[in-house]
Amino acid sequence: MFTREGVGTLITPAPLETLRAATIDDVGGILGLIEPLERDGILVRRSRELLEMEVERFLVLESDGVIAGCAALYPFPEEQAAELACLAVSSDFRGRGFGNLLLAEAEKRGKKAGFKKLFVLTTRTEHWFEERGFVDSSPDHLPRSKQALYNYKRKSKVLQKSL
Secondary structure, three states: OOOOOOOOOOOOOOOOEEEEEOOHHHHHHHHHHHHHHHHOOOOOOOOHHHHHHHHHHEEEEEEOOEEEEEEEEEEEHHHOEEEEEEEEEOHHHOOOOHHHHHHHHHHHHHHHOOOOEEEEEEOOOHHHHHOOOOEEOOHHHOOHHHHOOOOOOOOOEEEEEEO
């Protein structure tokens, strides 16, 4: 008998966790992961249709066939910047470093794409990002097209990190 919490012994030639680009088949799993956070106002709501259109922007961390975490990377090439958005880890999988893995992969992909800066908007987890090298910024330092979409009612903190 094995559990997702790691109780038991398993010998397998393949890793149980896989960090990869999301596919259209992952949309349901991503929705299941982020919907509770959207209801609580932590994440901005994304419809299934929007996720399907933007799925190529998402990374997923899959553990034993279950989407355990996700993150999206939105490019702003004119400013050599990218937004890290929708970083979420299932409550069943927290405390295992999955958020760190998703962040590291997003940073790696951002660097590879030639971006100089990564930024996030967060309402509740600014300390987590600051512990990982992000510094306080302001909406005025966002790419122009993102500034136009910034929702002052959410009171999101803007944090950025050089890549």
